[in-house]
Amino acid sequence: MLSYTLVNGLAGLLIVTSQMVILAKTSRDSAKFYAIQSLVLVLIFLTLAKIQGNEELYLWSVSAFITKVVFVPLVALKVFGKLHDEKLGGGGGLPPILSIALSGVVVILCFVVVLGVSLPGAASIKPALAVSLAHFFLGLSCIVTQRNILKQVFGYCLMENGSHLTLALLASGAPELVEVGIATDAIFAVVVMAVLGTRIFQKLQTLDARQLTSLKG
Amino acid sequence: MLSSTLLLLLLCGPLAATAIIFLLPSRETSLRLVEGVHLLSLVVVLALTIEILRRILAGAGVSAFGDWFFVDALGAIFLGLIGIVGFLSGAYSIQYIRHDLHAGILDARRVKIYYALFSLFIATMLLSVISNNIVMMWVAVEATTLGSAFLVGLYGQKTSLEAAWKYVIICTVGVAFGLYGTVLTFANGSEVLGNAEGAILWSTIVSHASALDPMTSKLAFVFVLVGFGTKAGLFPMHAWLPDAHSEAPSPVSALLSGVLLNCALLVVIRYYAITLRAVGPEFPQMLLMLLGGLSIAVAALLFYVQQDLKRKLAYSSVEHIGLMALGLGIGGPLGVGAALLHAVNHSFAKSLLFCGSGNVLMKYGTRDLRSVKGMLRVAPISGLLLMGGALALAGLPPFNIFVSEFMVFVAGIQAGYIWVMILCGLFFTVTVGGLIQIISGSVLGKSPESLARGDVGWRALTPMVILFALVLAMGVNVPRPVSALLQDASAIVIGEHASIAFTTPWQFWSGEGADGNAHSRRIVTAAGTASHTETNQ
DSSP states (O other), X not given: OOOHHHHHHHHHHHXXXXXHHHHOSSHHHHHXXXXXXXXXXXXXXXHHHHHHTOHHHHHHHHHHIIIIIIIHHHHIIIIITTOOOTTTTXXXXXXXXXXXXXXXXXXHHHHHHHXXXXXXXXXXXXXXXXXXXXXXXXXXXXXXXXXXXXXXXXXXXXXXXXXHHHHHHHOTTSOHHHHHHHHHHHHHHHHHHHHHHHHHHHHHSOOBGXXXXXXXX | OOHHHHHHHHHHHHHHHHHXXXXXXXXXXXXXXXXXXXXXXXXXXXXXXXXXXXXXXXXXXXXXTTTTEEEOHHHHHHHHHHHHHHHHHHHHHHHHHHHHHHTTSSOHHHHHHHHHXXXXXXXXXXXXXXXXXXXXXXXXXXXXXXXXXXXXXXXXXXXXXXXXXXXXXXXXXXXXXXXHHHXXXXXXXXXXXXXXXXXXXXXXXXXXXXXXXXXXXXHHXXXXXXXXXXXXXXXXXXXXXXXXXXXXXXHHHHHIIIIIXXXXXXXXXXXXXHHHHHHOSHHHHHHHXXXXXXXXXXXXXXXXXXXXXXXXXXXXXXXXXXXXXXXXXXXXXXXXXXXXXXXXXXXXXXXXXXXXXXXXXXXXXOOBTTTOOOHHHHSHHHHHHHHHHHHHHTTOTTSHHHHHHHHHHHHHHHTTOHHHHHHHHHHHHHHHHXXXXXXXXXXXXXXXXXXXXXXXXXXXXXXXXXXXXXXXXXXXXXXXXXXXXXXXXXXXXXXXXXXXXXXXXXXXXXXXXXXXXXXXXXXXXXXXXXXXXXXXX
8 A cells, every 4th residue: 555654765765866876986877876866756756646646746757757767867878978077086075974964964954844834735745845855955965065067967956856856745736737847947957057068078178166266256 | 919819929939030040051141131030039029018018008918828927017017128128139239249250259150049049038038027827937937047058158268158057057056946935835825725726826826825824935935035036146146147247248148137137036026925915024025125235235345346347247236136125125115116116227227238348348359447448439439328327327317227226215214224225325335436437447548549449330339329218218207107017016016006106306306207296295205104005905
């Protein structure tokens, strides 16, 4: 019997997979872990669709599978695979222990915030809601702490997965066209970032965000 | 023509132009055709905008696609800005981009990309101001970033790519916060309304806002303010703005500063209207005043120390967006109306100055104010227009910025924020100092002997002359239709209708207020006072 416990459990798995994306040695590995994470997200959508009997969420699952499990990782593998900064490597972010500790703090803080929100329809999914918010902030912390601009793109993808889960938890009644609009924006964002990242690498021969400091003041 | 057709045509025009331009060959021989399609699409947008404004002023509703798209008086103000400033900066582009092509700064392929993305950028901004569906509103604002990112990085230099990267990363991350605010508002609305169809529409949510959960509304407003405030250029989320505005081609800088920031601010204003009704004025007004005041303070100081003309203008935009946020935070019909009028006035003045910076680049080949000297001798008309724009931006009468700044200050003092307004006044004095530096050195100073005399062509000067005329006209006499739109728009935001005439001080003194002398007097007496207001709903 499917229940919201499964949704909350799968949401917890998102935090684990997000750490795998952030801590991966190469951007190719990050792309693969991102595909796995997106698959977890699709499973959450399917579980929610089954529990709520919501037809829209089945469509969301299909579009999320196509865009996030297949398309975005493929773009990342194809484009990012050609870009490698010898000096920077895949790292440049927080040490693993600090990154994991940070994620714990973020999850706790998000639980505190979500407990204060009074939405009767969301009472049974508050853990998942807290995780989705935490996931969003973990993506943000990835962008802020990672020097590798390709990792920053994955940080954005993590943020987007977090907000997508919030959308499914709180706004699954929204028309399908709305979800399509958000998914299209997310895809274009990744494509635009991939093209810009490639041009930066071709021009500057680096992927290090700390080298992008000509404009100051 | 049906109102729904009008809105669909408005969106389809520039999108079609984007597609056609992309399909045309990337050759210099196709340039005239590309320019023609570009101009035609902007003329269509301007004409449709004027028709929509006419209908709104006549009291008719304009909506389409099951109310997913609509234009009210509030949206009409921003729609008008896209139509006018979009057309004028687009017309200015012709000479500017030809110059870059002949100078070898751009090739034919990039020129084509420029014009195609220019129309796309216009389309995404149009979508953002006509969206009544709150998620579409978010989608549109996000799309403005994606549509304009390559315009910012068009030159492909190290600095422009860096600016484009920061622009995309900071704005997409920022606007992602906006999505959270949007989703929370939708969920909150769904609980109250009991259906998703109504909760997705801003017009429905705002009319039921008093029943929303206050805690969720507050949380949503914080997310919205951080998210769309990033795109609007409010401190401390403004880091992308000076880089993007300075590295983009000058007509794009004019659009970014004169229109895009306002589009994001409109979304903040729409959520401000919801939050005012849901939790009362204290919480949203405190946040807006805080961010607005900090934006003014930080931007004024950074403006003063810049030596790059376009960077200076970019920080000035942060400062003026801060003043708009401050006006909104002061609240009341006068504070909100003054902020909206300032959005219009700043848009015209800043577009003029960014086009002026384009003339500086065409003549001097640099934006460094230490090298730009004696513009008045080198290119007299450009010099005069630059000086006029700088004087306007300094807030001197009889230019338009003075009028709206004066209104914000009156609103602030009447609401009891005397010390806040004095402090802001001091920071604006710092800005005046920086603008005087531009006038005394770059416009009036001694020009380099080696520089060829002669102004830029009429294709660049004509749009600037029109912008200058608008800056002057709005400073001398706020037209009645504009005043009427401001009245209706501020009523939409605060939920009360007040008979305040948004006029210049000299219209007030001469008794030529939009609704006659009696209403004109209320300009200094009506801010936030219930005695002159009547409930609108």
